[in-house]
Amino acid sequence: MIVNDRQRRVFATALAAMAGFVDSVGFLSAHGYFVSFMSGNTTRLGVALGTSPGDALVPVLLILGFIAGVTGGALLSERAGTFRKPAVLGLVTLLLIAASLARAAEGEAVMIAALVLAMGALNNTFQRNGEVTVGLTYMTGALVKLGMGLARRLSGHRDSGWLSWAQLWAGLLAGAVLGAYLQDRLPLGCLWIASAWGAAMVAVAFRFPAEG
Structure with missing residues (x-):
């Protein structure tokens, strides 16, 4: 979808950069746990279960919080109709404000919870027929598409779209650096x-x- 639509591609990149920014802040605030990268938290959960089960609670709570954010964002998205994107992003913004207030009040746990919910909800921004078309807080899929696009380009296909996925990844990276x-x-x-x-x-x- 973003490959052939420059405006949506720029918009998605700006959102990925915001996700990278928030995840970087969350990572540094949550002692090496992630607020948007649940593959990383799942690995940490596996390591904890294999070596120190008492440390498993934090990644479990983060993963459950992320799922709750995705679920809440999806329900809101379904009800918002054609205003899906601003509705979802409005929810994300309110959660970011809540996290900001919690940090000001030295409520670290509440801050992290709000950030995890926000990042889960954010992934509902780009949908088609109930399916996420562009993941904004995780880049494994984008990197896979980048690699496949490069293969197509090297095979002689002109419009492989690999630059679009590279741009999305670069946006998240730039946001993480800034965060x-x-x-x-x-x-x-x-x-x-x-x-x-x-x-x-x-x-x-x-x-x-x-x-759609």
Whole structure:
């Protein structure tokens, strides 16, 4: 979908960058756990179960929180109709604001919970017929499509689309770098920046009707 639509591609990249920003802040705040990358938390869960079962609770809660965010975002998306994107991003923004307030009040657990819910919900932004078409908080699928696109390009196909997936991955990486930089230098302000970022994305989202 984003391969042949430049505006949607830029929009998706901006959202992936926001996800990278938030995940970087969350990673540094949650002692090496992720708020959007559940494959990483699943690996940490497996390691904990295999070596120190008492450490398994945190990744379990993070994974369940992410699923809850996806579920809540999907339910909202279904009810929002053609305003699916701004509705979902509005929810994400409210959760980011809640995380910002929790950090200001030194409520780390509440902050992490709000971030996990927000990142789960974010993945409902791009849907078609009830299926996610662009994952915004995880890049394994994008990298697989990038590699397959490169193979097609090397095989002589001109429109392989690999650059679109490379752009999405680069967006998440750039956001993660910025998030880490600001978490180190502006810890009380970085989530407010993410909240403002989310609010801006809500405004932009009104330009893009639901896909189906």
